[in-house]
Amino acid sequence: SQPKDLRLPTPGCYADPIKAGIDADAVFDGMTEHLFFSLGKLATTASLRDLYMALSYAVRDRLMTRYLASQEAIRAKPQKTVAYLSAEFLIGPQLNNNLLNLGITKEAEEAVGRFGIESLSHILEVEEEPGLGNGGLGRLAACYMESLASLQVPAIGYGIRYEFGIFNQLIRDGWQVEVTDKWLKGGWPWELPQPDESCFVGFGGRTESYVDEKGKYRSRWIPSEHAIGVPHDIPILGYRVNNCDRLRLWRADATESFDFYAFNIGDYYGAVEEKVASETISKVLYPNDGTDEGRRLRLKQQHFFVSCSLQDMLRSLEKRGIEVEDFSEHWTVQLNDTHPAIAVAELMRLLIDHYHFEWEKAWHITTSSVAYTNHTLLPEALEKWDLDLFSSLLPRHLDLIYEINKRFLQQVRLRYPGNDLILRKLSIIDEDGCKAVRMAHLATIGAHHVNGVAALHSDLIKRQLMPEFAELWPEKFTNITNGVTPRRWVGLANPELSSLLDKEVGKDWITNMELLKKLEQKENDSGFLELFSKTKLSGKRKLAGYIHRQTGVLVDPSSLFDVQVKRIHQYKRQHLNALQVIAQYLRIKNGVDQDIAPRTVIFGGKAAPGYFMAKLMIRFINGIADVVNADPDMDGRLRVVFLPDYNVKLGEQVYSATDLSEQISTAGKEASGTGNMKFAMNGALTIGTLDGANIEIRDRVGSENFFLFGKTESEIVELRENQYDPKTYISNCKELSEALRLVEVGHFSNGDSELFLPLINSLTGSDPFFVMADFADYLRAQDEVNKVWKNPQKWNRMALLNTARSGFFSSDRSIKEYCKSIWKVKPLDVEISCDIN
Numbered sequence: 001s002q003p004k005d006l007r008l009p010t011p012g013c014y015a016d017p018i019k020a021g022i023d024a025d026a027v028f029d030g031m032t033e034h035l036f037f038s039l040g041k042l043a044t045t046a047s048l049r050d051l052y053m054a055l056s057y058a059v060r061d062r063l064m065t066r067y068l069a070s071q072e073a074i075r076a077k078p079q080k081t082v083a084y085l086s087a088e089f090l091i092g093p094q095l096n097n098n099l100l101n102l103g104i105t106k107e108a109e110e111a112v113g114r115f116g117i118e119s120l121s122h123i124l125e126v127e128e129e130p131g132l133g134n135g136g137l138g139r140l141a142a143c144y145m146e147s148l149a150s151l152q153v154p155a156i157g158y159g160i161r162y163e164f165g166i167f168n169q170l171i172r173d174g175w176q177v178e179v180t181d182k183w184l185k186g187g188w189p190w191e192l193p194q195p196d197e198s199c200f201v202g203f204g205g206r207t208e209s210y211v212d213e214k215g216k217y218r219s220r221w222i223p224s225e226h227a228i229g230v231p232h233d234i235p236i237l238g239y240r241v242n243n244c245d246r247l248r249l250w251r252a253d254a255t256e257s258f259d260f261y262a263f264n265i266g267d268y269y270g271a272v273e274e275k276v277a278s279e280t281i282s283k284v285l286y287p288n289d290g291t292d293e294g295r296r297l298r299l300k301q302q303h304f305f306v307s308c309s310l311q312d313m314l315r316s317l318e319k320r321g322i323e324v325e326d327f328s329e330h331w332t333v334q335l336n337d338t339h340p341a342i343a344v345a346e347l348m349r350l351l352i353d354h355y356h357f358e359w360e361k362a363w364h365i366t367t368s369s370v371a372y373t374n375h376t377l378l379p380e381a382l383e384k385w386d387l388d389l390f391s392s393l394l395p396r397h398l399d400l401i402y403e404i405n406k407r408f409l410q411q412v413r414l415r416y417p418g419n420d421l422i423l424r425k426l427s428i429i430d431e432d433g434c435k436a437v438r439m440a441h442l443a444t445i446g447a448h449h450v451n452g453v454a455a456l457h458s459d460l461i462k463r464q465l466m467p468e469f470a471e472l473w474p475e476k477f478t479n480i481t482n483g484v485t486p487r488r489w490v491g492l493a494n495p496e497l498s499s500l501l502d503k504e505v506g507k508d509w510i511t512n513m514e515l516l517k518k519l520e521q522k523e524n525d526s527g528f529l530e531l532f533s534k535t536k537l538s539g540k541r542k543l544a545g546y547i548h549r550q551t552g553v554l555v556d557p558s559s560l561f562d563v564q565v566k567r568i569h570q571y572k573r574q575h576l577n578a579l580q581v582i583a584q585y586l587r588i589k590n591g592v593d594q595d596i597a598p599r600t601v602i603f604g605g606k607a608a609p610g611y612f613m614a615k616l617m618i619r620f621i622n623g624i625a626d627v628v629n630a631d632p633d634m635d636g637r638l639r640v641v642f643l644p645d646y647n648v649k650l651g652e653q654v655y656s657a658t659d660l661s662e663q664i665s666t667a668g669k670e671a672s673g674t675g676n677m678k679f680a681m682n683g684a685l686t687i688g689t690l691d692g693a694n695i696e697i698r699d700r701v702g703s704e705n706f707f708l709f710g711k712t713e714s715e716i717v718e719l720r721e722n723q724y725d726p727k728t729y730i731s732n733c734k735e736l737s738e739a740l741r742l743v744e745v746g747h748f749s750n751g752d753s754e755l756f757l758p759l760i761n762s763l764t765g766s767d768p769f770f771v772m773a774d775f776a777d778y779l780r781a782q783d784e785v786n787k788v789w790k791n792p793q794k795w796n797r798m799a800l801l802n803t804a805r806s807g808f809f810s811s812d813r814s815i816k817e818y819c820k821s822i823w824k825v826k827p828l829d830v831e832i833s834c835d836i837n
């Protein structure tokens with residue numbers, strides 16, 4: 001049953017379907033109406049927030065044509081849709097992105113001007129960003145959704161609408177303090193609740209056997225608890241196309257607002273208790289980036305959003321009169337890490353228990369639909385669920401997993417007769433120690449492809465993480481190097497560079513980043529290099545203003561902006577950077593190397609609330625900042641800043657303002673990195689190790705335009721095997737031992753020699769991140785940075801070549817690879833008739 005009032009499509013109605021009907025008058029009128037009717041305000045008394053809401057509603061209205069036409073197009077012409085399952089989507093602010101993709105930024109600027117607002121940026125600043133992710137994994141999902149829409153690929157992102165996203169970070173006395181993220185307070189204008197499409201999800205209880213009408217033995221699940229998933233849809237508009245995909249985030253509701261039995265016997269609290277428990281499911285995002293907590297509520301969250309999403313996909317087939325048998329021709333299901341890996345068992349359960357498919361058929365459908373992306377090799381991040389917990393929450397799924405495992409291991413037995421060791425290694429059930437379900441094994445067995453996120457990482461998956469699986473199914477394993485969307489990370493984040501690029505290579509670079517190669521012709525054009533560096537200086541001036549307002553520290557925009565922004569982790573080695581700062585500080589103090597390049601070293605990032613060492617690293621950086629910034633000897637030479645509450649919005653300010661990008665993880669530990677790509681696109685030079693996508697960045701921008709240091713992945717393996725001894729590296733490097741000594745005597749902790757002891761001990765003990773082993777070479781590379789900085793023409797040329805050659809790292813390229821080699825999906829043209837706009 002199609003909605004009658006949607007008249008679609010009448011192709012070729014106007015030349016520029018995007019801008020038709022959206023001029024400044026239309027935006028202004030839309031704002032005026034919403035102020036009055038939706039917000040109950042008069043233009044004369046409207047606050048900035050009111051104007052933000054009014055503009056957002058006015059823009060949202062103008063997305064609706066594309067939003068509905070895109071859903072209509074897939075109904076009219078069924079073809080495969082991508083279902084991107086992710087526990088996190090870190091989408092960032094929406095208003096500016098939608099203005100850009102619609103092509104009405106200027107019109108909006110003019111419209112808000114008529115309300116007496118000097119600059120659109122004042123309105124953009126009001127937007128609360130939904131922090132529904134921890135870091136790289138969630139942000140990647142957001143970049144991929146934007147690229148999918150821009151490439152006109154039908155797609156739905158499925159996830160959780162957390163009421164509280166990643167905590168807000170305050171810095172108090174140098175320590176991180178976590179504050180609840182109330183992003184929904186005051187209303188968030190970009191979501192459309194769709195209660196009519198809610199789904200039921202069960203938990204707990206037991207399984208039972210029964211005989212069906214045909215006399216066949218079957219199993220079914222009798223859950224003891226239920227929750228309702230209410231979808232909230234966020235439109236994801238492609239860049240200057242009619243395609244508008246969707247992010248469908250599920251909110252958990254109670255099945256009954258009150259337990260009437262409990263209520264009637266006077267137990268008011270008891271009655272509300274179950275409601276509270278159900279609604280807890282989507283209450284808060286787990287703030288751990290890279291550690292698996294194994295908590296019951298986390299598994300509940302995973303099953304909740306996966307079950308809702310699969311039911312939604314099946315229902316959409318039924319609505320369109322498509323056979324469930326043809327599921328894999330209409331849906332390709334991508335698992336963003338193992339967080340949604342329960343999908344393998346849940347799809348089997350739905351197909352077998354609800355649709356009564358035979359095992360083989362159901363397994364064929366599942367394995368032709370599902371693919372899995374791995375994002376980390378860190379053992380502490382690999383999800384394992386304790387068997388007791390798993391069976392108490394998902395008893396039917398555990399039965400199905402046993403059956404999947406039994407059939408799989410039988411295959412392995414035939415391939416490797418008498419090899420019990422390999423069976424233990426491959427089994428979904430970990431039998432060493434506490435029995436547990438290994439989600440990466442479930443995902444790998446249930447998927448038709450398993451991919452890593454950078455060349456080295458994909459290689460290490462095969463060599464280190466799952467060598468037995470890779471030998472069994474070599475063709476299953478593949479690489480798709482991550483990418484980031486140039487619309488947000490250059491277009492929005494760096495408007496001045498964007499207009500320079502528009503003039504120099506033409507406007508199409510933003511959808512075809514390879515066009516930036518043309519900039520190579522300008523590498524010796526000093527006039528152009530000057531213009532290029534001016535865009536950077538202007539970004540640095542803005543950031544300097546922000547730093548002053550936020551931290552009170554005055555920084556010089558002409559100094560070298562040296563930036564490390566990312567989650568705080570020992571493997572990312574912010575402490576390596578911090579120790580290097582101490583060495584520079586000592587050089588200046590001791591009068592060595594007086595013409596050291598003036599630097600502003602900027603850090604930003606959140607630590608998981610339970611990660612003691614990461615929180616101590618933040619305290620350490622702030623301790624150093626306090627001493628350095630208070631010392632008159634450092635004036636004009638060295639500044640250290642910790643930017644609180646690093647998030648997408650702040651990232652947009654930082655990437656355009658950076659000269660030097662710090663990508664200094666221990667080789668083999670960072671799966672890919674994506675910040676490294678954002679920096680390179682914006683013309684920052686990288687100082688980095690041969691880790692993750694750094695390797696590919698260096699290959700593409702040229703080794704002469706990259707500051708390389710550190711041990712390689714194989715050298716790290718060797719060090720580990722040969723009893724790594726940090727002490728020898730310390731005694732061989734005077735600057736290192738002096739820097740450490742200064743920390744030990746409490747120089748950066750007001751004389752407290754205890755405070756940073758755990759940190760020092762971790763570095764001088766059996767440090768799995770090999771900080772001491774890389775220190776001397778890091779310092780050497782930093783000296784190289786200083787040298788090049790003193791030759792601005794050279795620096796600018798290197799920076800330009802980074803931008804020119806970073807096209808490969810567009811998420812458009814990554815998505816095209818997924819479409820071609822994993823998903824087998826094609827773009828879909830969405831046409832709009834003139835009378836519906």
Ligand code: 475
Nearest residue numbers: 136137289290375453670671672673674
């Ligand atoms: C990698 N997050 C980056 C990025 O591929 C890579 C883990 C558990 C629970 C919640 N979040 C996580 C991650 O594992 C994560 O963000 N991984 C990152 O994925 C995208 O670029 O190297 O560390």
